[in-house]
Amino acid sequence: MAVVCVLALAFVLLLPLTQSRGEAGADLGGQRTTQGIQAKAAKCQESTVQDQSPPPSDADGTTINAIKQRGYLNVGVDQNSYRWGYLNPNSSGELEGFDIDLVHAIAKNIFGSSYSPSKVHLLAIPTDQRIPAIQKKRVDMVVRTMTINCERAGKVAFSAPYFVTGQQVLAPKVSTITGYNDTLARKRVCSAATSIANTRLHADKGHKIPATVDILEPVPNQLDCLVELQLGQADAVVTDGALAASQAAQDPTVELKGAPFTTEYYGVAMNKSATDLVQRVNRILETYRTSTGPDGWHASYTKWLLPTLRADSTSADPPTPHYK
Template identity: 65%
Template sequence: MHARRLRASLRGWGGVGAMAVVCALAVAFALLLPHTQPRGDGSTGTGGAGVAEGTHIKAEECENPEDRSLPPGTAKGRAVEAIEKRGYLSVGVDQNSYRWGYRNPNSTAEKVELEGFDIDLAHRIAEDLLGDPDKIRFKAIPTNQRIPAIQNGQVDMVVRTMTINCDRLEQVAFSAPYFLTGQQVLAPTSSTVEGYDETLADRRVCSAAGSTAYDKLDADRKAGRLPASTDISTTVPNQLDCLVRLQLGEVDAVVTDGALAASQAAQDPSVELKGDRFTTEYYGVAMKRDAEDLVRRVNRILEDYREDGGWQASYDKWLSPTMGDESESATPPRPTYA
């Protein structure tokens, strides 16, 4: 891995005050790192005429969405050629998810450094596409803006703990899965909430707008699988905002991906995971639907990343301290292609 970019683990970053500072930083929607190439015309150049269009999956016909990506390939098309011509890769990321995509605490206004598991993957994609891991431009994208950012050409791809699901496959294309996760409940250690069950009755639950967590909460309450008295009305642009609201006592629990929740529990020992994960989900790299050559190329890069130990080295550095070596997520998922 690119050790020169990896910094020491974040220390002492817990509590309401620190979280509030982090959320204030999240207001910067378009985060650009200074070591990248000049901006150019701002176009990502993905898709467009001449790119073969992949199979588009309708939600009602979709099963096992993580198995729907195109096989790996190295042939260039309009999407890859546009990135090469521009000279840098534009990637939508998070800047507030501890150990996934977050600001190095030693960053300055002049030089912002991002690090984490997703950031490592983004650098690896840039290295394979352009020969230099630093030929990359990051843009901080809120959870509910990930798909619009891809569709309107703000970024070439999103690498931001984004779950592959059937509804999203109607709007964007995904790589093969690069991480296994699932939804879990996060609540104060003193809470009587036990998990995703009847103990959520009369509780205020926070989730990120546009997230699979909110979709699950909404569907289960309508179907009677969640107590009708569970209040799921609190949604936020970025998932970390839920942790702040939990710390402030404005909500009683958070539902989010277990991988993110584990990192948040590591930041704040006053909260903990409650119960087991209650869904099975996979993260993928999201791209435009018509950028078939880029999807195939990213899948080739992911194959190499798994096989040469890059994925494992990144997991061991960033996620093993919070998720452990025995976690079912501690090894990369093996892909099945469409």
């Protein structure tokens, strides 16, 4: 039954989507307090790449003015990550989730009193198309559980981080796999194309994990790995722990195995030329992270992620921003 349900869900979620969705985010305008800590610019290092975003600013610039003149914000999102960005077949069919809440908070700040959900155009894009969509300016930004790293930071601009997580293993409860370790020997492991997980698997094979690990051909979307797991075509999945927890919530026959083996930060990705937009998003995130109201970070976490990540998770509080 679990296989049938998820396959049906995957079919619904993979339908094309380019439309306005979601509820209004918080009105974050007018806030001026900088919460971050200034950090000196340096050669990109994976341990500090999340600290290299420019400082917050309320100023409009070329990019923001163009968005206002156009009349809507184009955002690349996921539509098949449960509780992050997904079409809920049990509701009105609207896109819902933690990332979707953030999108509308950003749009509400940019458009101010003229904001309405119709001013947000959501474009569902697969994992491996996030960077091309930004570079080709098909979207103004991508809000799609996108980890900040040096390779990506060389191609797109990132906001300061809004979420912290780490890579983790997902496998059937009955599996002998216990984590990212020797128990993966001779196991078939699934990951998404261009994902951190896929990169780590290839880098760690023969070192941190056995050389006999069978790294499967990467799939376009993370949900495809869950389907492969259910169909018996994969023995394990490696992905962000936050996403893996949501997949475990979709199928009670699978579970997280072992602790996270990396520390990673999600950021809002934008075009390299859109410095004014990056700085505005950083300003919005400052208030969004600290808001105690119904439209802030903690309220969104409680609604979408608390049921799967719990209150004691290392992801239960937003990371403190540092700027270059």
